[in-house]
Amino acid sequence: MTAVLVLGGNGQLGQALGRARWSEGTVVHRPGRDVIDLARPESIATALAAHPYDIVVNAAAFTAVDAAQDDVAGAFAINATGPAILADATRRAGLPLIHVSTDYVFDGSATGAYPEDATPQPLGVYGASKLAGEYAVLSGNPRAIVLRTAWVISPFRANFLKTMLRLAAERPALRVVDDQRGSPTSADDLAEAIAAIVPRLAGDADAPTGIYHFVNAGEASWCELAREIMACSASRGGPSVPVEGIPTSAFPTPTRRPVNSRLATGRLTRDYGIEPRDWQAAVRDIVADPAAMPTAPA
Numbered sequence: 001m002t003a004v005l006v007l008g009g010n011g012q013l014g015q016a017l018g019r020a021r022w023s024e025g026t027v028v029h030r031p032g033r034d035v036i037d038l039a040r041p042e043s044i045a046t047a048l049a050a051h052p053y054d055i056v057v058n059a060a061a062f063t064a065v066d067a068a069q070d071d072v073a074g075a076f077a078i079n080a081t082g083p084a085i086l087a088d089a090t091r092r093a094g095l096p097l098i099h100v101s102t103d104y105v106f107d108g109s110a111t112g113a114y115p116e117d118a119t120p121q122p123l124g125v126y127g128a129s130k131l132a133g134e135y136a137v138l139s140g141n142p143r144a145i146v147l148r149t150a151w152v153i154s155p156f157r158a159n160f161l162k163t164m165l166r167l168a169a170e171r172p173a174l175r176v177v178d179d180q181r182g183s184p185t186s187a188d189d190l191a192e193a194i195a196a197i198v199p200r201l202a203g204d205a206d207a208p209t210g211i212y213h214f215v216n217a218g219e220a221s222w223c224e225l226a227r228e229i230m231a232c233s234a235s236r237g238g239p240s241v242p243v244e245g246i247p248t249s250a251f252p253t254p255t256r257r258p259v260n261s262r263l264a265t266g267r268l269t270r271d272y273g274i275e276p277r278d279w280q281a282a283v284r285d286i287v288a289d290p291a292a293m294p295t296a297p298a
């Protein structure tokens with residue numbers, strides 16, 4: 001049996017991990033923030049001592065990109081200090097750790113997709129706090145994987161896909177930035193990738209570790225992603241309105257986002273045999289889930 005402890009079990013990724021296809025004999029525990037709070041270090045040690053886990057997945061984070069600009073201490077406590085303590089606690093317990101991170105560690109100046117070993121240079125507090133968490137995890141536990149992902153969408157919680165469907169039900173048209181490009185990613189596909197990594201990382205002390213990327217294949221601007229969401233929704237009789245492409249300057253936000261945060265996934269394919277599917281197929285599946293629709297209960 002493989003016992004997996006998931007932090008952030010009620011978030012987008014956490015809920016997707018709850019319905020992923022785990023290998024036979026895997027048991028997944030997803031306690032909420034009331035049980036493990038990254039801002040309360042003692043809760044980490046207590047949870048690890050409560051059950052003989054084989055591996056830990058950290059899907060918990062301070063993910064409010066703009067709010068992080070005004071709450072630097074809060075973002076660093078949850079995205080950097082908490083993961084540092086978690087890395088130390090898992091190393092002392094002899095456990096491997098998968099820690100999820102973000103494309104926003106990059107500044108967007110690269111011309112192509114960012115390889116795993118590209119030099120990070122975050123533009124905002126969220127990205128800087130996540131980068132500090134990456135360093136802490138990699139230096140704190142030699143059996144750790146930092147798994148960067150990007151533009152996560154799902155039927156769960158708040159995310160760009162659900163925002164677009166909600167706004168389409170309320171407005172005659174959407175205005176969405178067309179000059180920021182990235183890698184849309186299904187939380188379910190990311191969860192399946194984690195479920196595929198876990199047996200090897202938990203069962204083999206020499207399994208490959210370090211920085212990996214998982215995103216769906218292909219690339220898009222936020223505007224192209226919004227148009228695909230509208231097309232899929234229209235084909236199912238859901239809300240759909242025209243999407244006007246606008247420059248970033250026409251949609252000011254407190255935090256600068258990278259103009260290019262595409263991630264290359266070659267290392268994950270090479271070391272773990274994981275081949276992401278196209279992001280358009282992932283969008284189709286999410287829109288087909290009734291829970292993604294604005295009329296669904298929250």
Ligand SMILES: NC(=O)C1=CN([C@@H]2O[C@H](COP(=O)(O)OP(=O)(O)OC[C@H]3O[C@@H](n4cnc5c(N)ncnc54)[C@H](OP(=O)(O)O)[C@@H]3O)[C@@H](O)[C@H]2O)C=CC1
Binds near residue numbers: 013058148150158
């Ligand atoms: N969303 C995205 O577009 C992207 C996300 N990521 C990364 O992926 C990972 C998963 O993100 P996602 O599922 O989208 O995030 P969500 O915002 O959907 O969920 C975050 C989870 O973290 C929990 N959490 C917040 N603070 C704490 C804390 N102090 N202690 C314990 N748990 C806490 C939340 O708890 P509660 O349920 O109580 O709110 C929630 O369950 C994160 O590492 C994020 O940085 C990377 C790239 C893109």
Ligand SMILES: Cc1cn([C@H]2C[C@H](O)[C@@H](COP(=O)(O)OP(=O)(O)O[C@H]3O[C@@H](C)C(=O)[C@@H](O)[C@H]3O)O2)c(=O)[nH]c1=O
Binds near residue numbers: 151176177
């Ligand atoms: C709602 C809306 C957003 N936008 C723009 C603003 C921004 O540039 C872009 C995305 O907006 P959001 O605020 O939804 O997404 P944002 O919070 O930037 O999403 C990020 O979240 C964190 C957690 C990550 O790690 C990143 O990978 C990324 O997914 O779309 C529009 O142009 N029109 C709109 O109507």
